[in-house]
Amino acid sequence: MQTFKNSPPFVQLLVCIGIVFAGLFVSYFVSALFILSRVGLSPETLQNIGTILANSPDLLRSMQFFQIVAMFIFPAIICARLFSDDYKSYLRTDTPVNFSVLGLTLISMLVAIPFLNLTYKFNQQLSFPEWFPAWLKDMEHWMADMEKSQGEILEKILQVTNGWDLLFVILIVGVLTGIGEEFIFRGVLQNIFAKVTRNPHAVIWIVAFIFSAIHLQFYGFIPRLLLGAYLGYLLYYTQNIWTPVLAHFTNNSVSIICTYIFRNTPEKAEALDEIGYGSTIEWAFISLALFAFLFWEIRKKRVEKT
Numbered sequence: 001m002q003t004f005k006n007s008p009p010f011v012q013l014l015v016c017i018g019i020v021f022a023g024l025f026v027s028y029f030v031s032a033l034f035i036l037s038r039v040g041l042s043p044e045t046l047q048n049i050g051t052i053l054a055n056s057p058d059l060l061r062s063m064q065f066f067q068i069v070a071m072f073i074f075p076a077i078i079c080a081r082l083f084s085d086d087y088k089s090y091l092r093t094d095t096p097v098n099f100s101v102l103g104l105t106l107i108s109m110l111v112a113i114p115f116l117n118l119t120y121k122f123n124q125q126l127s128f129p130e131w132f133p134a135w136l137k138d139m140e141h142w143m144a145d146m147e148k149s150q151g152e153i154l155e156k157i158l159q160v161t162n163g164w165d166l167l168f169v170i171l172i173v174g175v176l177t178g179i180g181e182e183f184i185f186r187g188v189l190q191n192i193f194a195k196v197t198r199n200p201h202a203v204i205w206i207v208a209f210i211f212s213a214i215h216l217q218f219y220g221f222i223p224r225l226l227l228g229a230y231l232g233y234l235l236y237y238t239q240n241i242w243t244p245v246l247a248h249f250t251n252n253s254v255s256i257i258c259t260y261i262f263r264n265t266p267e268k269a270e271a272l273d274e275i276g277y278g279s280t281i282e283w284a285f286i287s288l289a290l291f292a293f294l295f296w297e298i299r300k301k302r303v304e305k306t
Contacts, residue, residue: 004082009195012083016188019075027070031063057159064157065172072180079188091187095240101301105234105243108294109250112230114276114287116223121277123222143218150217158259166260170253178248185211185228186235186244204232227251230295237302 004012038059039052053059080087088094127140157173160166185207193203208228212221231244262269276284 005084007083009192012079012192012195013189015082016075016079016184016192019078020071020184023070023072023075024067027063027067030066030070034062034066035059057156057165060153060157061168061172065176068172068176068180072184073176076180076183076188080183083188083191090191091183092235092239092241095238097240097242098238098301101238101243101298102246104294104298105247106250108291108298109247110254111287111290111294113254114280114283115285115291116227117273117276118281118284119223119226120220124219126219126222140218143216147217147219150215158256160260160263166256169256173256174249174253177252178245181211182231182235182241182245182248186232187241190232190235200236204229204236208232233295234298237299 004015007015035053053063076091077087080090084090158169160169189207189210190203193206194200197203208225208231211228211231212224215224217224231247234244234247235241258269258272262272274280276287
């Protein structure tokens with residue numbers, strides 16, 4: 001099935017983008033059918049679909065489920081089959097798992113939180129200078145509006161009141177998102193860009209930039225860029241996709257669990273987000289030092305690429 005195995009990287013990139021967009025349309029179609037099956041088909045339903053979704057976290061979670069599977073997981077597997085003889089080897093899903101590395105990876109994501117908080121607060125204070133062209137300022141406002149809109153949707157998805165809803169959200173936002181995004185960005189795109197340049201660091205940072213930019217969240221661009229680079233290095237050093245998947249899962253799931261635990265005490269959740277900034281900035285540097293040590297330990301256990 002390796003139809004595009006020997007195709008130039010630009011062609012493979014276009015094929016990948018095409019399959020992802022096809023998956024997006026499929027997810028919209030399946031989501032529409034699912035929503036109509038739940039709320040019924042009527043003129044009133046069609047006119048008020050936005051309000052219905054805004055008031056139904058369950059439907060939003062279902063849409064997220066279809067989108068992740070159709071946009072990321074299936075396209076990644078299809079691309080891996082089209083671009084290689086062995087899709088498991090291409091995605092590096094079948095290499096041996098080093099459980100000590102997995103443990104270090106999980107801990108590294110936890111200790112990195114204060115430093116990531118600092119980079120997020122720093123990013124929030126950035127804006128395009130006034131002397132920038134008007135179209136760039138307009139783009140900044142558009143990105144800010146997109147980020148606000150996506151934030152509101154995510155907030156509704158994370159509105160859980162019981163353990164079963166919590167597990168379902170962790171499955172979608174933690175497990176499936178971690179698998180899907182890592183399969184596409186680290187699994188497929190890093191393979192494609194590795195054909196463009198032999199410099200693995202350039203490949204990792206290019207894909208990290210795309211990973212951060214594709215989320216259309218200007219005020220979270222820097223921490224997501226750093227996270228994307230770390231995930232890329234995890235794959236490069238371990239040669240196992242499940243290592244960055246675990247890191248991605250941990251990053252997303254910690255936010256979900258904290259949101260659930262402090263759902264009735266938002267001031268405590270806000271205090272957690274402030275660790276590493278302002279009066280607790282020293283924790284950001286301690287966080288960075290611990291993270292660097294753990295990353296160095298992971299790097300020492302690197303698997304040479306064959």
